Amino acid sequence: MATTALRAQVAAKWQESFNRMNKGGSGISGLMTFSRAWEVATEFLRPKDISDPASLRQYNLVDIKNAFAAVNQARRLPVMLEVYMDDIRKHQYLITREVTTYMSHYEQLMDPEIIAKLVLRLVEWYDAWAPIPELGHTIRDAYTLTFQTHLFSILPPSFARGFKALCASTLPSVSTDSVVDARPHMWAAFETLGLFDRYEALIASVVYQHIESHVVKTCAGQWAEPVLPNLRDWMSKKVVKWMFSPYARGAKTMEDAALMLQGPGQRFDFHMSKTLCDLRTREIFSIIIDYPDSMGALQDLKECLQRVDQRAELVRTLRRANEMRLLHPGADTKDILTQYVSTIRCLRVIDPPGVLLFKVADPIRRYLRERPDTIRSIVASLVGDGESGDSLVDENEPIHPLQQPETEDYTDPNWEPEPIDAGPDFRANKPSDVISTLVSIYDSKDLFVKELQVLLAQRLLAVKDGNFEKERRNIEILKIRFGEAALQVCEVMLRDMTDSKRIDQHVQSQHASIMHPTIISRHFWPTLESSSIVMPGQFEKLQAQYAKEFSTFKPDKKLRWLPHLGTVHLELQLEDRKVVADVAPLEAAFIELFSEKNVWSLDNLIPRVGSVDRSSALKALATWLDLGVLKEDTENSFRLLEVAEDPTPGARPAISRPGATNFTKNPYLAAHRACAGIAPVTDDLPPASSIHQQQAEQMRVYWKFIEGMLTNLGSLSLDRIQAMLKLAPGYDRTIDQLASFMEAARREELVMTKDEMWRLNR
Amino acid sequence: MKVTVKHWHAVATWRWDTGTDQQTIDEEGDVCGICRVPYEGCCPSCKMPGDDCPLIWGECSHVFHMHCLLKWIGTAASKQQCPMDRRTWVTAERKVAPTR
Numbered sequence: 023m024a025t026t027a028l029r030a031q032v033a034a035k036w037q038e039s040f041n042r043m044n045k046g047g048s049g050i051s052g053l054m055t056f057s058r059a060w061e062v063a064t065e066f067l068r069p070k071d072i073s074d075p076a077s078l079r080q081y082n083l084v085d086i087k088n089a090f091a092a093v094n095q096a097r098r099l100p101v102m103l104e105v106y107m108d109d110i111r112k113h114q115y116l117i118t119r120e121v122t123t124y125m126s127h128y129e130q131l132m133d134p135e136i137i138a139k140l141v142l143r144l145v146e147w148y149d150a151w152a153p154i155p156e157l158g159h160t161i162r163d164a165y166t167l168t169f170q171t172h173l174f175s176i177l178p179p180s181f182a183r184g185f186k187a188l189c190a191s192t193l194p195s196v197s198t199d200s201v202v203d204a205r206p207h208m209w210a211a212f213e214t215l216g217l218f219d220r221y222e223a224l225i226a227s228v229v230y231q232h233i234e235s236h237v238v239k240t241c242a243g244q245w246a247e248p249v250l251p252n253l254r255d256w257m258s259k260k261v262v263k264w265m266f267s268p269y270a271r272g273a274k275t276m277e278d279a280a281l282m283l284q285g286p287g288q289r290f291d292f293h294m295s296k297t298l299c300d301l302r303t304r305e306i307f308s309i310i311i312d313y314p315d316s317m318g319a320l321q322d323l324k325e326c327l328q329r330v331d332q333r334a335e336l337v338r339t340l341r342r343a344n345e346m347r348l349l350h351p352g353a354d355t356k357d358i359l360t361q362y363v364s365t366i367r368c369l370r371v372i373d374p375p376g377v378l379l380f381k382v383a384d385p386i387r388r389y390l391r392e393r394p395d396t397i398r399s400i401v402a403s404l405v406g407d408g409e410s411g412d413s414l415v416d417e418n419e420p421i422h423p424l425q426q427p428e429t430e431d432y433t434d435p436n437w438e439p440e441p442i443d444a445g446p447d448f449r450a451n452k453p454s455d456v457i458s459t460l461v462s463i464y465d466s467k468d469l470f471v472k473e474l475q476v477l478l479a480q481r482l483l484a485v486k487d488g489n490f491e492k493e494r495r496n497i498e499i500l501k502i503r504f505g506e507a508a509l510q511v512c513e514v515m516l517r518d519m520t521d522s523k524r525i526d527q528h529v530q531s532q533h534a535s536i537m538h539p540t541i542i543s544r545h546f547w548p549t550l551e552s553s554s555i556v557m558p559g560q561f562e563k564l565q566a567q568y569a570k571e572f573s574t575f576k577p578d579k580k581l582r583w584l585p586h587l588g589t590v591h592l593e594l595q596l597e598d599r600k601v602v603a604d605v606a607p608l609e610a611a612f613i614e615l616f617s618e619k620n621v622w623s624l625d626n627l628i629p630r631v632g633s634v635d636r637s638s639a640l641k642a643l644a645t646w647l648d649l650g651v652l653k654e655d656t657e658n659s660f661r662l663l664e665v666a667e668d669p670t671p672g673a674r675p676a677i678s679r680p681g682a683t684n685f686t687k688n689p690y691l692a693a694h695r696a697c698a699g700i701a702p703v704t705d706d707l708p709p710a711s712s713i714h715q716q717q718a719e720q721m722r723v724y725w726k727f728i729e730g731m732l733t734n735l736g737s738l739s740l741d742r743i744q745a746m747l748k749l750a751p752g753y754d755r756t757i758d759q760l761a762s763f764m765e766a767a768r769r770e771e772l773v774m775t776k777d778e779m780w781r782l783n784r
Numbered sequence: 785m786k787v788t789v790k791h792w793h794a795v796a797t798w799r800w801d802t803g804t805d806q807q808t809i810d811e812e813g814d815v816c817g818i819c820r821v822p823y824e825g826c827c828p829s830c831k832m833p834g835d836d837c838p839l840i841w842g843e844c845s846h847v848f849h850m851h852c853l854l855k856w857i858g859t860a861a862s863k864q865q866c867p868m869d870r871r872t873w874v875t876a877e878r879k880v881a882p883t884r
Contacts, residue, residue, distance in 0.1 A: 486793060510831055517832060539794040543833045545825045550795075560789065568794075573801070578839070580801045587795035595786040607794070610787075617787045662785055 043096045059092035060102070067106045069113035069151045086154065103161055110151060110168055117147055118176050125178050134188035137181070138208060141188075144173065145211045170216040185221055189228040193264055209267040218268070225268060226286070229261065230293050237297040245309055245316035250325055253294055261290060292329065299326035303336050307343035313364040320371040327372065333443060336372075337381045340365075344382070349389040355399045362386050363456050377441045387463050397473045400460050404474070404500060457503060471508045474500065476548045478512055482519055483540065483587060490519055514546040529571045537564045539588070541572075541581065549719060553586035556632035557607065559614045561590075594651060597664040601651055608634065609642040613651065616662045624658035721763050724753060728764075729782065732773065737781035740764065799824055800839050802847050817868050818852035827851045842866050843874040 044052030066086050093102055124140040148169055153161050192208075212218045218225070236256065241249045266279060269286050302309065302323045309316040309323075327333055347353075348361055362383070369379040390396045461467055481493055497512050522541045529535065557565060569581040590610040594601040605613075611631045615622060628639055643660060646652040652660045727750050728743060738746075743764075744757045755763075764780060767773045774783045800823045802814060815822050816839075826837035827849035840850040846868045848856075856862050857873060866873045 483795060514832060521834070536789050537792045537794055539792075539796045541796050541798050543824060544797040544799070545822055546833065560787070561792075564789070564792065565794070569796075576798075576835075578801050579798050579834075581796045582799055584795045584797065588793045590789060590793075591791040593788040593790055595788065597785075602790075610789075610792075614787050617785050620785075664785060 043098075056092055056096050056098075059089035060098065062086060062089035063093050063102060064105060064109075067102070067109065067153060069110050069116070071113070071116050072146060072150045083154075090154070099161075103164065106153070106161075107164065107168055110165070111172075113151075114172050117144070117172070120144075120147075121173075121176050125180060125184075128184050129180055132184075132187075134184055134191050137184040137188045141208065141211050141215065141217070145214055148214060166216070173215065174220065182221070182224060185217070186224050186228055189225050190232065192267075193228065193232050193261075212268075226289070229290055233257075233261070233290060233294050234297045237294060238301060241298060241301060242305070245305075245312055245319035247318040248321045248325075249318065250295075250298065250322045253298065254291075257291065257294060262287060265290075295326045295329045296332070298322060299330045299332050302326065303332065303339050306336065306340050307347060310340075310361065310364045310368045313368050316368075317371070320368055324372045333373070333378060337378055340382050341385060344386060349385065355390075355393050355395050356403070358386070358390060358393075359396070359399055359403065359460070362390070363460070366456060366459060375441045375444075377444045381445060383459075390463050396463070397469055398477070400463075401470060401473045401477050404457065404470075404496070467504060467508070471504060471511075472548075474509075475511055475515070478515055479548050479550070482515060485519070486589070490516070511546050514543055518542045518546070525572065525575065528575055529568065532574070533567070533571050535564065535568055535571070537568050539568065539581075539583075550584060550587065553584070553634070554632045555585040555608055555611065555634060556630075557583075557585050557611050557614075558630055559617070561607075561611065561614060596651070596666075599666055601649060603645075603649060605645060606642065608638065609645045612639075612642055613646060616652070616660075620662040620664070621655075622660055624660070627660075717759075721755070721759075724750065724755075724763075725767070728767075729772075732780065732782045737776075737779040739779055743780065797824075798834070800847075802839070802841075814847075816849045816852055817846065818848050818856060821849070823847065823849070829855075841876040843876050844869055844871050 040053070043056045044050060062085060066089070090099075093099055120143060121140065124136060124143070128136040128140070151165070151169070153165055155162065209218070212221075237253065240256075241253070262283065265283055265286060269283055302319055305319070306323075309319045313320075323336075327336070344361075344365075348358055365382060365386070366379060369382060370376065372378060461470055464470070478493060478497070482490055485493075494516055497509060497516060500512075501509050518541065522539065525541060526538050530538075556562070565583055565585075569583075572581050573579070585607055588607055589604050590607055591604050592602070592610055592613065594603070594613065608631065612627060615627060615630055624636065624639060624643075627643075628634060628636070631639075634642075643652060643654075647654060647660075650666060651663060653663050655661050724747055727747055731743065731746055732738060740757060740761055744755075744760050747753045747755070747760070764773065764775075768775060771783055773780050775781075802823060816827065819827050821827060823839055824833060826833040829851055830837035830849075838850050839847050840853050841847050842853075844866050846866055848867075853867075853873070856867055857864060862873075864873055865871060
């Protein structure tokens with residue numbers, strides 16, 4: 023029900039629109055012009071099927087522009103835009119159809135080229151439907167948005183994969199040097215279609231993967247030289263060149279390009295560092311093994327770690343690797359030490375303040391502390407034991423006295439705070455040289471000195487040619503480390519050696535003897551196993567004669583033999599052959615007895631050499647069995663073979679006493695003896711008892727105290743015993759040591775325990 | 785069979801001939817009555833045992849490290865007496881280690 027007012031309003035509006043379109047033309051001629059222009063413009067904008075040549079037509083651009091101008095003047099552009107967008111929506115099926123065809127084709131062949139073709143085709147569609155630029159960017163933007171929205175809605179998921187493959191195919195291949203055509207027009211197409219913004223992460227990931235595969239391929243296992251410079255070179259030559267098309271398209275000058283490339287370039291450089299860092303972190307254990315041939319890798323790692331913060335990861339990986347590959351019962355202590363020392367050196371390169379080292383070393387040190395032979399191994403390497411040839415200590419390293427960790431000196435003008443990731447126990451000025459670090463595994467250096475003494479004793483007593491200059495040199499070096507006072511005992515030992523030589527020269531000049539003893543100062547050598555062997559026959563005479571000469575030379579001194587130590591060089595004149603051998607004194611004693619009569623039983627032999635236990639007697643006899651001098655006819659009855667019997671070593675009669683000795687049954691030792699042939703080495707008799715034996719020996723002294731207090735006071739707790747023993751001079755055992763000793767005493771049924779109270783078992 | 789010894793590298797310890805009975809030779813060695821260090825060790829002021837730190841025998845049959853005893857005799861409180869039996873110290877010349 024239109025009112026008059028409304029009617030008048032509509033009429034006014036209509037008139038106004040009419041006037042606008044007619045533009046004051048006569049009659050409706052203006053309106054006619056406008057409608058022609060509208061038709062031309064909409065016809066131009068109508069989306070065409072570019073695969074149908076019939077629909078393609080050339081337009082006169084001047085006409086079109088005039089038409090648009092006319093529409094614009096009539097302010098009908100927004101309406102036209104709506105119509106235009108509607109048209110596009112109506113024709114979208116054309117594009118959908120093509121995309122489907124291309125993609126199904128791609129899914130069959132998996133060829134990224136198809137994707138490239140699809141993209142270029144889509145650009146053709148885009149260009150064909152695009153409005154002329156004179157219409158302004160509003161319309162253009164609206165068009166682009168509509169087009170892209172539709173496009174992204176119809177692209178199947180497989181497109182992303184294909185797109186990635188396409189990007190990858192443009193990258194310079196890892197293996198060949200040929201630079202693939204970067205195809206700038208393709209990147210332009212990506213930009214036009216908005217693919218670049220949409221898939222930027224994808225493109226970056228392509229580059230990341232490319233960098234990763236290159237780094238892994240060229241750098242894995244290459245530790246000798248730093249690879250980072252080469253990688254940077256590769257980046258700037260290959261990757262940056264490639265980056266120009268995707269990342270610096272609009273750049274007009276080189277400066278522009280450099281500016282545009284800076285962001286992504288830094289990201290890629292970071293990724294390269296990270297990849298290399300990951301790789302080296304994975305390889306770190308082997309890198310350390312290879313030190314010092316892996317210096318390059320260490321420098322790389324150092325540089326990467328500064329850029330990529332993965333120190334924690336490195337520590338974690340190395341600790342895990344150490345646990346798996348190093349700190350297990352199968353590893354030799356010496357190997358663990360070597361690896362530890364290499365670790366120290368390597369991590370010093372990577373991280374001079376030593377935070378990484380501190381974190382990695384802790385489990386190794388704890389593990390080493392638990393191993394019984396750690397001290398021995400360290401000491402052996404200290405004195406340059408010739409066993410493995412390579413010593414832990416670098417010959418070129420200057421020798422320092424052992425460094426004690428000092429408290430921090432805050433007056434030092436170069437003082438620096440602890441690194442940020444340092445743990446609570448971290449000490450910035452820890453002992454820095456390798457030996458100090460090794461010695462600091464233990465709380466006291468006395469243990470080392472004691473073990474050193476034992477080792478030195480073994481080595482000095484094994485010296486045959488009287489040349490112990492090497493030992494002297496070692497002790498001199500160690501004196502610098504441990505201090506003169508600590509090694510005083512070793513000094514005496516060395517002097518005993520020179521004195522023995524001098525005395526021997528004198529004695530020989532008085533009365534030549536084939537005996538050349540080493541005369542030692544008892545209290546300055548480690549406790550040597552005592553023995554009560556009595557040397558029979560000519561040996562006894564030799565001893566007596568030498569002792570007499572000695573007393574003549576030194577009237578106030580006497581000799582006391584340690585007959586089980588040393589070596590004897592013997593020649594046996596048998597009926598058909600001569601046997602020459604270097605043997606231990608006990609072995610010599612036995613064979614001497616066989617020169618009295620040819621057949622001996624074990625039970626008769628043993629009393630003639632004093633008291634030895636059966637197993638060592640059998641062991642000594644086995645030497646001669648191996649040499650084919652004796653034969654065990656029946657069990658424990660031995661006969662001298664004046665005439666060799668069946669010389670093949672395999673014919674050696676097996677000793678068939680179960681449990682009496684496993685020595686002769688040990689195939690390795692038997693083979694070892696057979697190979698050593700005429701001069702078996704007496705390496706299995708350690709002349710000096712080890713520290714543990716010594717401690718057990720010393721503990722026996724305290725047994726007297728314990729026995730006394732238990733007799734007087736009845737039963738006592740372990741704490742009481744420990745407290746009372748502390749009153750005894752020189753008692754330095756911990757309560758744990760005491761507990762294990764008491765436990766041992768209980769096994770021997772000397773004491774019994776009840777409710778943690780100990781009392782004598784009687 | 786004839787056994788010929790070509791070379792014997794033996795090991796022995798030395799001890800002072802203090803005139804103690806051969807039977808007790810296996811016992812733990814005697815100690816100097818002054819410093820309580822075994823005779824075969826060295827007195828507290830010495831570093832090398834043996835000829836560098838010899839013993840001294842007294843007519844009273846007591847034996848000390850020479851350095852220990854001389855230091856004792858040097859003090860006024862000693863009154864030139866043997867610290868063990870308070871008899872005037874007379875060195876048994878025969879047994880003093882020849883100084884070289």
